Each structure stands twice: as C-alpha cells, then as structure tokens.
Amino acid sequence: MCFLTTAGKGIILLMRAVGLNATTFPGKITYRFGKHLPEYLTSGQHVTLITGTNGKTTTARMLCSVYEKAGYKVISNVSGANLISGIITTLIEHRSIYGTDTRIVLEIDEAAFGRYSGVLNPSCIAVTNLFRDQLDRYGELTRTRDLIRKGIGQAGEARIILCADDSLVASLFPDGGENVTFYGISDSGTIDVSGAPQASAETGNCVFCGTMYDYSARTYGHLGIYGCSGCGFTRPLPDIGFSYKHRGNNYYELLLTDDHKTNVIVPVPGEHNVYNAVTAITAALVSGESTDAAVFGISETSAGFGRMEKFEVGGREVCIVLVKNPVGLDRALTFLSNASDAGGVQFILNDKIADGTDVSWIWDVDFESVKIPLPVHVSGSRGFDIALRLKYSGIMERDVRVDTDVSASFDKALLECAKGKCLYIFPNYTSMLELRNYLEKKFRLKGIWE
Amino acid sequence: MNRDKEYCLKICHLYSKQLNLYGDRGNMIALAKRCEWRGISAQIESCEIGESFDACSFDIVFLGGGQDFEQNLIRNDLLEVKRPSILRGVEEGVVFLCICGGYQMMGEYYIDQSGEKIDCLNAIPIRTETGGERLIGNLICTSEELRRLGADPLLIGFENHSGRTFLGDGAVPLAEIITGSGNNGRDTTEGARFRNVFCTYMHGSFLPKNPAMADLIITTALKRKYPDFTRLDDIADEFEASAREELKKRYKIK
Numbered sequence: 001m002c003f004l005t006t007a008g009k010g011i012i013l014l015m016r017a018v019g020l021n022a023t024t025f026p027g028k029i030t031y032r033f034g035k036h037l038p039e040y041l042t043s044g045q046h047v048t049l050i051t052g053t054n055g056k057t058t059t060a061r062m063l064c065s066v067y068e069k070a071g072y073k074v075i076s077n078v079s080g081a082n083l084i085s086g087i088i089t090t091l092i093e094h095r096s097i098y099g100t101d102t103r104i105v106l107e108i109d110e111a112a113f114g115r116y117s118g119v120l121n122p123s124c125i126a127v128t129n130l131f132r133d134q135l136d137r138y139g140e141l142t143r144t145r146d147l148i149r150k151g152i153g154q155a156g157e158a159r160i161i162l163c164a165d166d167s168l169v170a171s172l173f174p175d176g177g178e179n180v181t182f183y184g185i186s187d188s189g190t191i192d193v194s195g196a197p198q199a200s201a202e203t204g205n206c207v208f209c210g211t212m213y214d215y216s217a218r219t220y221g222h223l224g225i226y227g228c229s230g231c232g233f234t235r236p237l238p239d240i241g242f243s244y245k246h247r248g249n250n251y252y253e254l255l256l257t258d259d260h261k262t263n264v265i266v267p268v269p270g271e272h273n274v275y276n277a278v279t280a281i282t283a284a285l286v287s288g289e290s291t292d293a294a295v296f297g298i299s300e301t302s303a304g305f306g307r308m309e310k311f312e313v314g315g316r317e318v319c320i321v322l323v324k325n326p327v328g329l330d331r332a333l334t335f336l337s338n339a340s341d342a343g344g345v346q347f348i349l350n351d352k353i354a355d356g357t358d359v360s361w362i363w364d365v366d367f368e369s370v371k372i373p374l375p376v377h378v379s380g381s382r383g384f385d386i387a388l389r390l391k392y393s394g395i396m397e398r399d400v401r402v403d404t405d406v407s408a409s410f411d412k413a414l415l416e417c418a419k420g421k422c423l424y425i426f427p428n429y430t431s432m433l434e435l436r437n438y439l440e441k442k443f444r445l446k447g448i449w450e
Numbered sequence: 451m452n453r454d455k456e457y458c459l460k461i462c463h464l465y466s467k468q469l470n471l472y473g474d475r476g477n478m479i480a481l482a483k484r485c486e487w488r489g490i491s492a493q494i495e496s497c498e499i500g501e502s503f504d505a506c507s508f509d510i511v512f513l514g515g516g517q518d519f520e521q522n523l524i525r526n527d528l529l530e531v532k533r534p535s536i537l538r539g540v541e542e543g544v545v546f547l548c549i550c551g552g553y554q555m556m557g558e559y560y561i562d563q564s565g566e567k568i569d570c571l572n573a574i575p576i577r578t579e580t581g582g583e584r585l586i587g588n589l590i591c592t593s594e595e596l597r598r599l600g601a602d603p604l605l606i607g608f609e610n611h612s613g614r615t616f617l618g619d620g621a622v623p624l625a626e627i628i629t630g631s632g633n634n635g636r637d638t639t640e641g642a643r644f645r646n647v648f649c650t651y652m653h654g655s656f657l658p659k660n661p662a663m664a665d666l667i668i669t670t671a672l673k674r675k676y677p678d679f680t681r682l683d684d685i686a687d688e689f690e691a692s693a694r695e696e697l698k699k700r701y702k703i704k
C-alpha cells in the first residue's frame with residue numbers, strides 16, 4: 001500500500017512537472033493496482049462526505065473554511081474532481097499531512113457515493129438536495145435517491161445530515177434515526193413564498209403514495225415545508241432550524257434558531273447558499289465543533305471560482321455562476337434579476353459527456369419571468385440552442401449575439417459591459433473550464449484554479 | 451393566411467404537472483410563440499389527474515413523457531377517466547402530439563422488464579416492449595411528409611428511452627433515421643403518424659428545433675378548424691437554422 005501511495009504521488013509530481021492537470025489520472029491508475037487503497041487512505045481519519053445534486057462544492061468549501069479557522073489541517077478535493085479517481089488522487093497527494101488534527105472533506109458524485117462510501121470510512125455524511133440533473137446518466141431521480149440510500153447503508157456508524165426541506169432527501173429516513181440530523185427552515189413567517197418558482201414535476205407528488213404535496217412555505221425549487229394528506233408523510237422537524245433575511249446583493253443574514261439565536265453572515269449570495277451554509281454548520285456541529293467555530297468559519301468563506309465569486313478585469317467586474325441543471329439556472333436567473341450592478345450577460349452551453357449530452361433541460365428553465373440585460377451574449381458548442389431558448393422567451397434575435405467560440409464571445413461581452421458594472425456569466429461544466437483557462441492566460445489570473 | 455380573419459387554436463397540455471420531462475414544455479412554448487408571431491391566438495390549458503377531459507373541445511392535445519414514477523401516477527386516470535375522450539378525439543381528427551412515454555401510452559400495449567403486458571390506450575396501432583440498453587443520444591431523421599410539402603425534411607432531436615416500439619397496420623413512421631436509434635434501433639423508423647396523431651421519441655426541444663414540423667402541426671389544426679385556411683405566413687427562423695446547422699455539420703449531413 002505504502003508503495004502505491006508513493007507511486008501515485010510520484011505520478012502527480014511528474015504530471016505537474018510537465019504541465020499536465022493531475023486531478024484524476026494518478027488516482028485512476030493507482031486504484032487499478034490496489035482496490036483497498038481508499039480504505040487504507042481513510043482509515044482512522046475523520047472523513048466527511050458531501051453528496052447531492054447541487055451545492056456540493058460550495059458546502060465543502062464552507063466546511064473546509066470552518067475546519068481551517070478552527071486550526072485543523074484540511075484535505076479536500078476542492079477542484080471538483082468528485083469521482084473515486086479524483087478522490088484518491090487528492091488523498092494520495094496530501095497523505096504527508098495526515099495526523100490527529102486532520103479533517104478530510106470530500107464532495108462525491110451521487111453514483112460514486114453509492115458505490116464507494118463504505119470504503120471511504122466516513123464519520124459524517126451530508127446530503128444537500130436532489131434535483132433533476134443529467135438524467136441521461138442516472139435514468140431516474142428516484143434511482144439517484146436509491147444510490148444515496150445504498151451509500152448510506154454501507155457507511156456504518158457515520159452521522160447522517162439530511163435536508164429536511166427536500167422531500168426526496170428526507171424520504172431516505174422519514175422517521176429520523178439515532179445517527180440522523182435534519183436541518184431546515186424553522187419559521188415560515190420569514191420566508192417569502194410568493195416569488196417561488198413552480199416545483200419541478202418529479203417532486204410535486206409524494207414519493208410514498210403519489211398524492212400532491214401541500215406546502216405551507218417554499219424557499220426555492222421544491223424545497224420548503226410540505227406535507228402529504230394521502231399517507232401522512234410530513235417534513236421532519238429540523239434538529240438545526242434556521243431562518244434568513246436578504247441583506248443586499250452580496251450576502252444573507254442567517255439566524256440559527258438554537259438556544260442562542262445565533263446570527264450568521266453568509267458572505268455568498270443566493271438562497272441556495274444559505275442552505276449550503278447550514279449544511280456545513282450542521283456537519284461541523286455533529287463532528288464536535290462549537291457553534292462559534294462553525295459560524296466564524298462560514299463568515300470567512302469565499303465563493304470560489306464559478307460559484308458567484310466576483311473578480312475584476314479591465315475595469316469591470318466578472319461574476320461566473322456554474323449552471324448544470326434547471327434549478328441551478330433558475331436560481332442564477334433570479335439572482336441576476338435582483339443584481340443592481342448587471343451590465344451584461346453571457347450564457348455558455350456545451351454538450352460534452354461531462355456536461356450531459358442532452359441540452360433540452362434549458363426548456364425547463366423559466367426564462368420568461370426574468371429580466372435579462374440586453375444585448376445578451378451566448379456561446380459554446382450548443383450556443384445556438386440557448387439563443388433559440390432566449391428567442392422563444394420573447395427576446396428579439398437582434399439582441400442576441402452568438403459566437404460559438406467561448407473566448408471570442410467573452411471578449412465581446414466584456415467590451416459591451418459598461419465600465420464599473422458587472423458581467424454575469426453562466427457556463428455549464430466544460431465550458432466553465434474552457435473559460436477559466438482562457439481567463440488565466442489572458443489576465444494572468446493566478447490561483448483561480450483552486 | 452387571410453389577414454382579416456381571426457384564427458384561434460385551443461391547446462391542451464395533458465398532465466402538465468407529471469408529464470413534463472426533459473424540457474417537454476418547450477414544445478408548448480414553440481406552438482404558442484409560432485402562433486403569436488403570426489397573429490394567431492393560442493390558448494393553452496392543462497388537464498390534470500381527476501379532471502374531466504373533452505379532447506374534441508381542443509384543436510391540439512399534447513401528451514409528454516415522464517419518469518416511471520410519474521407515468522405510474524397518471525396511468526389509471528389516463529386509462530379510466532380520459533381514454534374514451536382520447537379515442538373519440540383521434541377518431542375525429544383532433545391533432546395530437548405525443549412524445550416518448552406519451553407516444554408509448556397511445557399504443558396498444560407495453561411489455562415491461564418482467565415480461566408483463568401493460569394495457570395502453572389502444573388509440574393508435576403501435577406496440578412497445580422494453581429491451582436491454584437505453585437508447586440515448588442525438589437523433590437525426592428525415593420526414594417524407596415534410597419533403598412532399600416542400601419544407602426542410604430534416605428532424606433533429608435527442609432520444610432517451612428503453613422501450614422498443616413497432617408500428618402496426620395503418621401507422622406510418624414519422625421519419626426515416628439518418629443517425630440514432632429511433633423506434634427500436636432495428637428498422638430505421640422513428641415515431642409514428644396515424645390520422646392527425648404525431649408521435650416521436652425526440653423530446654425537449656423537438657418543435658423549437660424543427661420549426662417546419664411545428665408549422666405542419668399548427669397548419670393541420672388550422673385546416674381542420676377553418677376549412678378555407680390555406681397556409682401560414684413565413685417567418686425568419688435564423689437561430690433555428692443555425693442550431694440545426696451545428697448538428698448537421700457534426701454528423702456531416704448535407
């Protein structure tokens with residue numbers, strides 16, 4: 001085993017030395033030679049696994065921040081390499097800092113979680129949410145839930161953290177359990193349900209009996225306080241409850257309804273990030289951290305590349321929001337229509353394997369009810385599909401600028417964005433990587449790889 | 451088109467809450483917009499589980515696909531409540547657009563993984579059996595009907611299904627496959643046409659991506675309702691053409 005770890009590490013260094021991106025290959029090759037490697041690399045360590053459709057990366061970043069500020073050495077696959085190969089690569093690379101004061105925080109793809117959670121020895125598992133995403137890969141949303149159930153089943157005594165407000169996630173343990181901690185909104189009075197978009201179809205009906213859920217509050221997507229009149233399945237009462245207030249464009253004020261009514265500033269915009277923050281806080285609390293430590297770590301988090309972080313280029317700000325599925329893009333568009341600094345928009349849509357080759361999900365997105373600053377720029381291998389979607393949402397063809405070349409389209413979009421304003425960019429996965437490479441080269445931006 | 455006349459189409463989205471997979475609502479948006487752009491009023495209504503349904507009070511009925519979970523939710527209502535009205539609608543020439551799971555349910559039966567035969571609407575002469583690998587990917591085919599009408603015959607879409615569908619007497623394929631699997635991956639056919647029923651495995655942006663097919667569906671409905679109706683005004687479909695061009699280039703189709 002020790003030999004494999006050293007060999008893996010050697011491959012990483014070698015690949016870096018020749019300028020290759022060594023995020024998954026070393027893990028792939030060493031895993032092939034030692035099936036017990038993950039077990040070996042994680043045994044005796046404190047491992048947190050974070051899975052679910054959306055918010056894995058941001059939640060992992062937030063939890064890492066909590067642990068870092070609390071003085072731990074933290075190992076995490078922050079670059080988003082969330083299949084088993086990427087995870088092993090991460091573990092091998094950082095093996096030298098293993099110790100009693102180490103925390104391992106891993107985001108893991110739902111299918112990989114179903115397969116490998118047992119051998120990764122998790123102390124804590126957090127499930128963020130289940131939205132419609134890349135059905136061409138998993139077939140059915142209930143199947144994704146079953147994968148997660150399978151993964152939890154292999155994980156022994158791990159503490160399980162579930163979003164109570166997501167009916168599909170909560171249905172994993174409708175009656176809770178000794179190891180289960182639910183988090184969710186606690187005060188429907190502070191949640192504005194009026195503007196909530198329609199829940200996506202697959203989650204409007206009770207997973208147990210098929211009756212339509214009744215909602216008394218809704219936050220976004222199908223998340224909220226729901227109940228089924230057919231079989232009596234109701235939202236589990238959260239162990240960690242919270243409410244939140246919108247505080248300007250760039251942050252939310254989150255109130256934990258614990259004994260102390262703890263106030264938390266979430267320095268990352270968007271309601272979905274409030275949920276991510278609470279997921280991270282709950283993971284820290286069940287792992288023995290104090291509320292103060294958890295809250296401090298969250299307030300020090302930055303969004304990360306492609307997760308609403310803003311940076312400046314050429315006298316304008318640029319904000320990149322990775323969007324991979326209908327709920328993600330709906331969230332991003334809501335965010336855009338509330339942004340007072342929007343000077344331009346660019347959509348980038350690729351249809352490579354890692355993106356999901358089916359792009360028809362863009363027709364599930366509610367473009368009709370948001371205001372998009374014009375002209376709008378679109379790009380990517382399926383740029384014209386986005387252009388078509390915009391046209392059918394009521395935008396004139398002459399206000400849509402298409403250039404399938406990502407960098408050329410970015411240059412034009414930036415030029416057309418007024419100085420002092422912000423250009424909002426919504427790429428999917430591979431197009432975000434393309435854009436990132438281009439920005440690194442063009443503006444010599446260092447460190448946006450992290 | 452007669453500009454002095456007011457045209458109006460009533461469109462029904464059956465089970466809009468459950469059967470709405472892979473952007474199926476794009477097809478409703480396309481029908482509505484392509485009417486609106488020509489000054490034709492399009493009223494879209496939905497009809498859900500438990501609600502009574504009169505297919506003949508609509509000009510176009512849309513039946514989309516769902517995941518197994520949702521299709522099981524609506525199956526009883528479809529077969530027990532809505533079926534007589536759907537049969538009458540098909541008989542009387544109401545225009546139907548049925549996608550993927552909706553296409554399969556219009557047929558005679560469906561044989562599932564365990565070999566069990568599940569009764570379907572028996573509204574059109576097609577049958578489906580589930581089999582092996584899911585057929586997933588870009589699907590490009592040609593419609594003889596569009597070619598005859600002098601329109602661009604190429605249909606471009608995306609399929610994702612495990613059912614293998616076979617056409618019986620009276621049903622003709624909607625199109626011939628160039629690339630992709632279509633009905634069953636064997637006989638190069640895709641979709642079905644029977645009376646005014648249009649069926650396909652291409653979901654999501656089927657009509658937005660194939661404006662000639664969208665216009666054929668609108669025209670069929672208008673001609674049935676307004677016997678003196680001749681043809682739709684042309685509209686500039688530049689983005690449609692470019693989006694199609696990208697895929698044609700990729701698959702080297704002239």
Ligand SMILES: [Zn+2]
Nearest residue numbers: 206209228231
């Ligand atoms: Zn129920």
